[in-house]
Amino acid sequence: MNAIPDPTPNDPPATILALMDELPDLDWITDAGRVARLSQDFAWFSPVLDRQLKDKRADAVARPRTEDEIRALVGACARHRVPITIRGSGTGNYGQTTPLAGGVVLDMSGYNALRWVRPGVARAQAGIRLGELEKQARATGQELRCLPSTYRSATLGGLFGGGFGGVGSINYGPLAAPGNVLGLRAMTIEAEPQVVELRGAEAMRMHHLWGTNGLVLELEIGLAPAHPWLETLVTFDDFAPALAFADALARAPGLVKREVAFLASPVPDHLAQLAEYLPTGCHAVLSLVAEPGEEALRALVEAHGGAIGYRRDAAEVHKSNRTLMEFTWNHTTLHALKIDKSLTYLQSSFVPGRQVEQITQMEGLLGGEVLMHAEFLRNLDGLLTCSALQLVRFTTEARLDEIMQMHRDRGVRINNPHVFIVEDGKAGGPLPPEVIETKRRFDPHGLLNPGKLRDWPVRPAAASAPALPSAAPAEVAGAVA
Amino acid sequence: MNAIPDPTPNDPPATILALMDELPDLDWITDAGRVARLSQDFAWFSPVLDRQLKDKRADAVARPRTEDEIRALVGACARHRVPITIRGSGTGNYGQTTPLAGGVVLDMSGYNALRWVRPGVARAQAGIRLGELEKQARATGQELRCLPSTYRSATLGGLFGGGFGGVGSINYGPLAAPGNVLGLRAMTIEAEPQVVELRGAEAMRMHHLWGTNGLVLELEIGLAPAHPWLETLVTFDDFAPALAFADALARAPGLVKREVAFLASPVPDHLAQLAEYLPTGCHAVLSLVAEPGEEALRALVEAHGGAIGYRRDAAEVHKSNRTLMEFTWNHTTLHALKIDKSLTYLQSSFVPGRQVEQITQMEGLLGGEVLMHAEFLRNLDGLLTCSALQLVRFTTEARLDEIMQMHRDRGVRINNPHVFIVEDGKAGGPLPPEVIETKRRFDPHGLLNPGKLRDWPVRPAAASAPALPSAAPAEVAGAVA
Numbered sequence: 001m002n003a004i005p006d007p008t009p010n011d012p013p014a015t016i017l018a019l020m021d022e023l024p025d026l027d028w029i030t031d032a033g034r035v036a037r038l039s040q041d042f043a044w045f046s047p048v049l050d051r052q053l054k055d056k057r058a059d060a061v062a063r064p065r066t067e068d069e070i071r072a073l074v075g076a077c078a079r080h081r082v083p084i085t086i087r088g089s090g091t092g093n094y095g096q097t098t099p100l101a102g103g104v105v106l107d108m109s110g111y112n113a114l115r116w117v118r119p120g121v122a123r124a125q126a127g128i129r130l131g132e133l134e135k136q137a138r139a140t141g142q143e144l145r146c147l148p149s150t151y152r153s154a155t156l157g158g159l160f161g162g163g164f165g166g167v168g169s170i171n172y173g174p175l176a177a178p179g180n181v182l183g184l185r186a187m188t189i190e191a192e193p194q195v196v197e198l199r200g201a202e203a204m205r206m207h208h209l210w211g212t213n214g215l216v217l218e219l220e221i222g223l224a225p226a227h228p229w230l231e232t233l234v235t236f237d238d239f240a241p242a243l244a245f246a247d248a249l250a251r252a253p254g255l256v257k258r259e260v261a262f263l264a265s266p267v268p269d270h271l272a273q274l275a276e277y278l279p280t281g282c283h284a285v286l287s288l289v290a291e292p293g294e295e296a297l298r299a300l301v302e303a304h305g306g307a308i309g310y311r312r313d314a315a316e317v318h319k320s321n322r323t324l325m326e327f328t329w330n331h332t333t334l335h336a337l338k339i340d341k342s343l344t345y346l347q348s349s350f351v352p353g354r355q356v357e358q359i360t361q362m363e364g365l366l367g368g369e370v371l372m373h374a375e376f377l378r379n380l381d382g383l384l385t386c387s388a389l390q391l392v393r394f395t396t397e398a399r400l401d402e403i404m405q406m407h408r409d410r411g412v413r414i415n416n417p418h419v420f421i422v423e424d425g426k427a428g429g430p431l432p433p434e435v436i437e438t439k440r441r442f443d444p445h446g447l448l449n450p451g452k453l454r455d456w457p458v459r460p461a462a463a464s465a466p467a468l469p470s471a472a473p474a475e476v477a478g479a480v481a
Numbered sequence: 482m483n484a485i486p487d488p489t490p491n492d493p494p495a496t497i498l499a500l501m502d503e504l505p506d507l508d509w510i511t512d513a514g515r516v517a518r519l520s521q522d523f524a525w526f527s528p529v530l531d532r533q534l535k536d537k538r539a540d541a542v543a544r545p546r547t548e549d550e551i552r553a554l555v556g557a558c559a560r561h562r563v564p565i566t567i568r569g570s571g572t573g574n575y576g577q578t579t580p581l582a583g584g585v586v587l588d589m590s591g592y593n594a595l596r597w598v599r600p601g602v603a604r605a606q607a608g609i610r611l612g613e614l615e616k617q618a619r620a621t622g623q624e625l626r627c628l629p630s631t632y633r634s635a636t637l638g639g640l641f642g643g644g645f646g647g648v649g650s651i652n653y654g655p656l657a658a659p660g661n662v663l664g665l666r667a668m669t670i671e672a673e674p675q676v677v678e679l680r681g682a683e684a685m686r687m688h689h690l691w692g693t694n695g696l697v698l699e700l701e702i703g704l705a706p707a708h709p710w711l712e713t714l715v716t717f718d719d720f721a722p723a724l725a726f727a728d729a730l731a732r733a734p735g736l737v738k739r740e741v742a743f744l745a746s747p748v749p750d751h752l753a754q755l756a757e758y759l760p761t762g763c764h765a766v767l768s769l770v771a772e773p774g775e776e777a778l779r780a781l782v783e784a785h786g787g788a789i790g791y792r793r794d795a796a797e798v799h800k801s802n803r804t805l806m807e808f809t810w811n812h813t814t815l816h817a818l819k820i821d822k823s824l825t826y827l828q829s830s831f832v833p834g835r836q837v838e839q840i841t842q843m844e845g846l847l848g849g850e851v852l853m854h855a856e857f858l859r860n861l862d863g864l865l866t867c868s869a870l871q872l873v874r875f876t877t878e879a880r881l882d883e884i885m886q887m888h889r890d891r892g893v894r895i896n897n898p899h900v901f902i903v904e905d906g907k908a909g910g911p912l913p914p915e916v917i918e919t920k921r922r923f924d925p926h927g928l929l930n931p932g933k934l935r936d937w938p939v940r941p942a943a944a945s946a947p948a949l950p951s952a953a954p955a956e957v958a959g960a961v962a
Contacts, residue, residue: 118773119708119709119773120708120709120737120771120772120773120774121773141622145735171734172734172735173735177733177734177735177736178733178736178777178781179733179735179736179737179773179774179777180735182773182776182777183776199776200776200780201780222735222737222773222774223773225706225708227600227601227706228600228601250863251862251863251864252658252659252660252863253652253653253654253658253859253860253861253863254653254654254658254659254660254661254703255658255659256601256660256703290601291600291601292599292600292601292602292660292663292703292704293601293660293703295663295664295680295681296659296660296663296681299659299681299682300659353834378734379734380734381732382731382732382733382734382865383732383865384863384864
């Protein structure tokens with residue numbers, strides 16, 4: 001999506017050439033343009049990250065297709081002390097797939113077999129695309145519990161490594177809620193890689209660590225029963241009734257739903273592909289409600305003075321292969337940024353039960369500069385609230401920081417999407433000891449994208465400064481050179 | 482269950498004999514013992530209601546099997562001004578099936594055909610047993626959204642007329658939440674009965690009115706996807722960790738469940754059939770969790786220091802035809818009253834989010850006299866909370882009132898189960914105009930169990946006094962004579 005500057009052609013460094021010699025049957029990518037592209041994700045949503053990360057790239061990309069190939073690559077990298085950056089499809093937003101210290105991008109997209117689908121559970125290799133997994137689950141009357149808007153290309157491993165939840169989190173909460181991920185199979189980054197099955201809470205120690213403390217080979221996840229989803233856009237003239245409708249729909253326990261998003265004006269004006277259904281200047285609520293709930297949904301729309309501007313039943317959605325899910329979560333951001341390059345975004349979460357009040361307050365304070373897009377979900381504790389992915393008319397990094405601080409000052413949590421160090425983002429500070437212990441166990445040489453974890457290895461002096469690649473540990477930097 | 486006093490044999494009054502002459506093909510029951518039994522429900526849970534209602538009975542019971550038979554009976558009753566009391570299986574608790582002014586009990590249990598089961602929805606005649614409906618839904622991979630513990634015998638119409646929710650309400654809220662009941666077909670009580678389909682909110686105007694403002698023939702209800710339910714009893718030595726576990730399990734969004742009940746000591750000691758699984762003096766949490774959640778459930782049990790004393794997987798439950806669902810909600814009450822005749826019960830609901838605090842407070846105040854049994858559920862607004870069906874060591878009616886007032890004084894809502902007038906119970910006061918309007922439309926002669934609705938017909942003087950049968954309007958009383 002982003003225009004990657006055409007890199008000057010460069011040959012891989014000697015260590016990489018040695019790796020390639022050692023593993024000639026592996027699918028290697030060294031073409032400078034492809035390597036540059038495969039070193040990037042959607043971090044360009046953030047002008048800050050774009051500036052910091054756009055020139056970072058791997059020395060080469062390897063795309064193994066079997067566990068044996070992965071083991072051989074990992075073992076060789078460990079022996080040669082070559083950094084490894086794990087990649088799914090690059091749909092993340094925080095440079096999860098961008099090597100800060102060069103080395104090899106381990107592209108997992110070729111390791112993509114479905115292992116099995118059972119009642120309530122599926123297991124697949126990490127590189128499987130979520131669209132494919134959803135399709136396989138659907139064949140058994142089931143579906144994924146949390147589906148990011150990027151599901152067509154995003155991988156299961158990528159979602160686990162850098163995702164939060166998505167469509168479906170209104171029922172099942174974030175991916176981190178116990179029961180959503182049952183277990184995983186991971187490989188250690190060592191000369192003789194070990195493969196281990198981790199279950200439950202132990203598995204979750206690798207979640208949202210951006211692939212920095214273990215190589216996830218396979219994931220076992222909870223499934224949901226599939227429903228025939230009715231997709232609608234309900235439009236309103238005013239902010240307040242639109243938000244009230246979204247909140248009421250999200251709460252209604254008898255209305256089965258998969259997704260409720262509130263798009264305050266002028267966000268809908270940025271969804272060019274839906275323009276004919278969204279009157280200019282409208283506020284819109286996008287939802288997926290199980291078809292038998294349509295009468296109750298219409299009654300709720302009427303009670304709030306809305307109008308159904310778009311309606312597709314499950315059969316129509318299936319036939320058209322076009323779904324409103326691809327206009328939710330960070331796809332909304334993507335559609336908007338396509339129209340207006342000056343936009344960036346926030347990630348925030350509201351106090352459960354106070355979401356309507358806080359969203360209204362922030363709109364009053366920052367409306368015009370910050371454009372409200374809120375997604376309803378249950379939090380880890382099962383409480384209904386919103387995560388917002390507000391669009392921001394970007395001016396300066398200082399103003400962006402100020403805007404985020406204005407949210408924090410009013411009790412709105414910011415999961416800063418303008419940082420690329422694990423501890424600075426959603427983790428919100430030093431990592432828990434068990435996560436560090438997992439890092440020690442699974443990546444003893446610190447080869448997984450060095451620089452991405454501030455706490456590893458612990459550097460006495462610079463521990464609180466951003467760990468830019470230039471500050472990467474000498475051992476690792478040496479290995480890259 | 483209750484020992485009905487053997488009534489003195491009595492012949493039906495002349496009007497009833499005229500009805501029977503007019504409708505000789507109808508299934509009439511006039512045997513005094515059977516009529517007495519069919520005039521009662523589980524109101525004997527309350528010593529107050531038992532005193533007030535135990536001698537009330539119909540003059541005859543009719544059990545029609547077709548809509549034509551129902552129409553003929555209703556038309557004849559309307560012409561003769563004979564009161565009609567609608568009965569399902571008599572599993573209610575408020576004398577819903579007890580005629581206050583004699584007349585005919587219209588036993589709907591013979592009108593019990595399943596109309597159809599579709600994805601997410603089923604439609605059946607009101608007299609269908611919920612166990613049968615659940616079985617038919619299960620055959621399509623679905624199940625009922627709200628199942629009372631009495632589902633084996635309880636009817637769909639009875640649940641709608643006097644039920645609140647039950648097993649499943651932890652997901653779907655009470656039956657009253659939009660989307661749970663989609664519509665119904667009702668008959669007016671007139672010489673020429675009309676049959677009308679009501680949808681959505683209009684249908685709900687007949688809900689929990691104890692069959693006093695319309696005769697429901699058929700109901701269309703939302704279904705849930707079926708899961709393989711793992712049934713467990715988790716036991717604890719102490720009150721606080723047991724309650725904390727129940728609350729955490731109820732909230733956990735990634736743990737799919739159908740039921741969570743908290744049974745504080747000494748409630749479990751009253752469940753004789755489960756005695757081998759419940760150490761004397763224990764606190765217990767009864768739950769149904771979808772099987773794939775077992776690992777996460779066990780982790781939660783361990784974190785709270787509980788022990789799994791009983792575990793049956795879905796196959797075992799199916800094979801044994803024995804389910805813990807029959808130890809929840811008011812079945813817990815029934816099991817306890819079988820052991821200890823001095824007990825009665827309360828119905829209360831806690832402030833969402835404050836359920837643990839309020840339950841703990843009430844236990845501190847009344848423990849020993851009031852035995853805590855709380856059921857987790859979502860309220861109409863989708864918020865997680867508890868309804869409690871506390872057992873009470875009954876002494877006097879005055880003390881029972883005092884106990885209820887102690888709850889109200891602390892913000893715990895009481896849905897008084899010791900009253901038999903609609904407005905005094907859950908309705909909590911005068912009925913909304915649209916409910917009164919429904920009564921006018923569907924029962925213009927006021928024949929549906931006269932005395933049960935205080936607001937109908939409006940009596941200028943006695944409007945605030947309990948409408949005991951003796952205070953029933955002259956017109957109706959005359960018709961009974």
